[in-house]
């Protein structure tokens with residue numbers, strides 16, 4: 374039985390004051406969350422504040438990106454060891470915004486996944502197709518290519534230490550959500566593709582849905598057999614909405 378995970382992706386939002394209020398609100402409502410593991414992925418500069426407020430709360434935290442390199446002359450980058458220094462358990466790699474705005478390739482994302490894993494972080498690998506790709510009917514080949522980059526670098530066993538998030542790009546920040554059936558179709562495809570190489574890894578792999586997940590659609594999405602939680606954008610910035618999803622999971 375896979376424990377659902379609900380992870381907030383705050384993106385580049387918040388202030389010291391607003392995240393403090395947000396975390397107070399989330400902590401206050403955690404008693405109602407019966408099943409899901411809960412985490413927030415914060416802007417790197419706020420991780421010390423997040424650590425201070427979440428330590429011992431049962432809520433995990435993590436970064437939104439990380440360097441594939443261990444250290445050195447990489448101005449502006451953050452290493453896996455630095456995330457570990459601030460108690461992170463998770464890190465998102467390959468979010469579509471990083472792929473689109475920062476030119477991250479499948480190969481680079483796979484190296485980031487490997488670096489996170491080597492450091493003992495749980496990488497949350499984002500995969501998903503654009504609207505154009507969906508309309509061309511190449512959703513599965515795009516998602517397979519993104520997934521295979523990780524498998525080719527380290528073998529399918531690498532997925533035993535991570536989480537996959539299926540985030541259709543056309544559903545990110547647009548208010549459009551994949552229907553539960555559309556999402557399940559791709560989640561099922563991902564699990565099947567992994568199962569072709571290792572049935573045990575596939576069975577244990579948590580596959581989150583991301584893309585405008587909200588309290589009113591979370592239950593229906595998470596009820597699908599291959600949807601194991603969510604990576605939550607906008608709704609993770611509001612304690613009541615985020616908790617609504619966590620309790621639905």
Ligand code: 3PY
Nearest residue numbers: 382545546584585606
């Ligand atoms: C969204 O839901 O908008 C996301 O991008 C979550 O990562």
